[in-house]
Amino acid sequence: MPKISDERRAARRQQILDAAWVCFQSRGLHATTMDDIIRASGLSAGAVYSYFRSKDELILAAVTTSLSGLRDLVEPLFTANPPPPPRELLQQIAGAIADFTARDGYDLKRIALLGWSEAQHNPALHEPMRDFYLAFRTRLADAARRWSRTRPGMDPEAMAKVLLSLLLGYVVQSAILGDVAAADLAVGLGGLAPPHDR
Amino acid sequence: MPKISDERRAARRQQILDAAWVCFQSRGLHATTMDDIIRASGLSAGAVYSYFRSKDELILAAVTTSLSGLRDLVEPLFTANPPPPPRELLQQIAGAIADFTARDGYDLKRIALLGWSEAQHNPALHEPMRDFYLAFRTRLADAARRWSRTRPGMDPEAMAKVLLSLLLGYVVQSAILGDVAAADLAVGLGGLAPPHDR
Amino acid sequence: MPKISDERRAARRQQILDAAWVCFQSRGLHATTMDDIIRASGLSAGAVYSYFRSKDELILAAVTTSLSGLRDLVEPLFTANPPPPPRELLQQIAGAIADFTARDGYDLKRIALLGWSEAQHNPALHEPMRDFYLAFRTRLADAARRWSRTRPGMDPEAMAKVLLSLLLGYVVQSAILGDVAAADLAVGLGGLAPPHDR
Amino acid sequence: MPKISDERRAARRQQILDAAWVCFQSRGLHATTMDDIIRASGLSAGAVYSYFRSKDELILAAVTTSLSGLRDLVEPLFTANPPPPPRELLQQIAGAIADFTARDGYDLKRIALLGWSEAQHNPALHEPMRDFYLAFRTRLADAARRWSRTRPGMDPEAMAKVLLSLLLGYVVQSAILGDVAAADLAVGLGGLAPPHDR
C-alpha cells in the first residue's frame, strides 16, 4: 500500500479512538484490554500500534479528544453578549453535555468519571485536564463578572466555582443515580440562595 | 471459641483496609496489586486472603466502608430542627467531607473519584453507592422541604439535586483543580439564583 | 509454603540456570525464549521470574556464573611456584577449559562465543567480562614475568596477550572447526618463535 | 532487458548490506530489526525484500560478504615465496584484519564475534564459515610446511592451528579488552616457545 492520505490517516485514528471509547465505556479504562480495542476497531494489533504507541497514549488521546470535543460544543455558549442569566447558561451547558453524550453512542458523563479517576495517578492526563477545567472556569468567571455589573458585591470567582461544581456534580449524579435532567439544575437553584436562607 | 477474638479480627480487617486505601489512593484501584496491599499491611498473602476473599471484595469493602464513614460524619448535620439555611448546611457538609479527608492521611475526595469510576462497571459496587447517594439526597430533600414551608413554590426534589450536585462537584473540582474551599460554595451561591437572573 | 531455606533457593536458582544454559547452547541467547527456559526448568513462569527479574538478568547470571566457574577451575593452575613453562601452562589451561566443557553436558567453548557476542551490545555483560579477562591476563603476565627472570629482554605483557589470544582463539577454533586439541597448542607453538623466524 | 542494470542492482545490494552491517554492529544481529536496516538503507521495505528474501538471508549475505572481503585482503599475503617468517606473517595478517576494520566505519573484529555466535545455531552460516577458516588454515599450514623445510621435526598442521588461534584470539581480545595491537603478537611470541620452556 502506498502512502496513505492525511485524511485517511485521521479517519483511521478516529476509528480506533471510537472503538476505544466504546470499550472504555463498557469495561472501564483498565479492564479494557488492547485486544478488546483491536477487535472492536476491526484492525490488527500492529495497525492500532502504528497509530497509538501504547495503551497509555490511547487513553490520553481518548480523554483529551473528548475534552476538546466538549469544548467545541460549549464554547459557542460563551459568545453571547450579554451572557444569558446564570440559570439559563447553566441549563444550556448541561444540555450541551447531555447532547454530546447522546452522540455516537457513548455517554460522556460516564466516561468523564473514568478520565477523572485516571487523572489522579496519571500526570500526563492530569495536566491537560486541569488546563481544560481551569479555562472552562475562567469562561464562567467572565460571565459572572458581567452579571455582577448590574448587582455589585458578588464574587465572580466563587460564582464560577459554584457553577463548575454544579456542572461536574450534575455529571456525577447522572452517572450514578441517572435521574437528573439539565432543567433540574435551573429549577433547583431557584429555591436556594438569598434571600431565603437567613 | 475462636483462636482470635472478634476485636482482633476486626482490627486486622481495618489494618488491611487502611493499607488498601493508602495504596488505592496513590496508585489507583487497578494499578494497585494485591502484593502492594499485602506488603503495606505487613501481613502475609494468606492472611490477607483470609480476611478478604478477592481483590474485588477488598475494593468493595474499601468503598462501602468509606461511604459509611462519611455517612456517620454527615448524619448529625441533618438532625438540627429546623435545619440550618441552605448555604450554611452546604458549608457544613462540605466541611465534613474535607475533615474526613484530612483523617488518617488519605484524601476522600480523590478516592471518591476512584470509587465512582469503578462503580460504572462493577454492579456490586454501583448498587450500594447508588443507595448511599439516594439516601443522602433524600436527607437533602427533607431539609429542602422544610425550607420550602416558609416560602412555597419551591421544588424540594430539584433543590436536593442541586445541593447534591454542588457537593459532588465540589469533590471533583477539588480533586482536579485543588483550589476550592468549602466556604466558596456558600459565597458563590449567594451571587446566583433569583432575583438576579431575570 | 513457608519460607524456603537458602540452600533450596540456591538450588532452584541453579536449576533454572542449568535449564537456561542448555537452551542457550542449543538455540542461542536471543532465539531462546523465556518459555523454552521455563519449560526446560520444570517450573512455572512466575517461579522463574521470582528468581530472575528478566531475561537479561538471566543471561547476565548465566554468563557471569560460567565465568566464575571457569575461574575456579583455572585459578589453581596459577599457584604453582615456579610456574610450569609456557607450553605446559597453556596446555593445562586449555585442558581445564575442555574439562569444564565436558561437565554437565554443555559446551563452554560454544557458549563463550554467545557471551562475547552479547557483550558487544550489553554493557552490563561487557563490564564483568572485561574484568574477568583482564584479571586472567594479569595472571598470565605474572607467570610471564617469572619466566622472564631466567631470560631477560622479554615483554611479559605482550607474552600474556599472546597466551590469552592463543586460549581465546583455541575456543573459537574449536567451536567453529572442532578439530583442535589442547595438546596442539603446545606442539604448534614449538615450531614458531625464535630462533626460527628470521 | 532488466529495467535496472546489473551494476545498479549490485550497488543497491551493497547499500543494503552496508546499512545492515552498521546496524548489526551497533545493535547486534537479533536486536537489529528489519525496520532498522530499512531505515538505515534509505529504501523501502519492499525494496529491501526484493534484494534479500529474509532477514536470515541478509545475515548470511552480510557474514559471507565480510568473509570474502577479508579473504581478498589476506590472500596476497600468502603469495610471497618464500613466505615471510612466522612472526612477520602473523603481524601482516593481523594488520590486514585491523585495516579491514577501519574501513567504512565498521569494526570487523566486533562483527566477527556476532557471526561466530550466530553460526553456532545456524547451519547455513556455519558451513561457509567453516569452509572459510579451513581454507585459511590450509594457507597457514602451507606456509608452515615451507618454514619446516629449513628446520625439520615441526608439525605444520599444529603450527597452523596455533597461528589461526592466535589470530582469532587477537580478534576476541581486541573486541573485549581493546588494548591489543597487531605488533603485540609478534613481540609476545618471541618470549614463548623453546628453548625457554623446558
Next chain:
DNA sequence: GATGAATGAGTCTTCATTCAT
C-alpha cells in the same frame, strides 16, 4: 517496479490466587 500500511503470531512479563508445609 516500488511503496509502506497492514498483518498476526509470538515474546516477555505480571499478578490474583492457592495450598503444601
Next chain:
DNA sequence: AATGAATGAAGACTCATTCAT
C-alpha cells in the same frame, strides 16, 4: 492458623513479512 513460594492465564507490545495500490 499462618506463611509465602508457586502457579499459569492473560496482558501489552514487537516485528518479519506481505501485498493492495
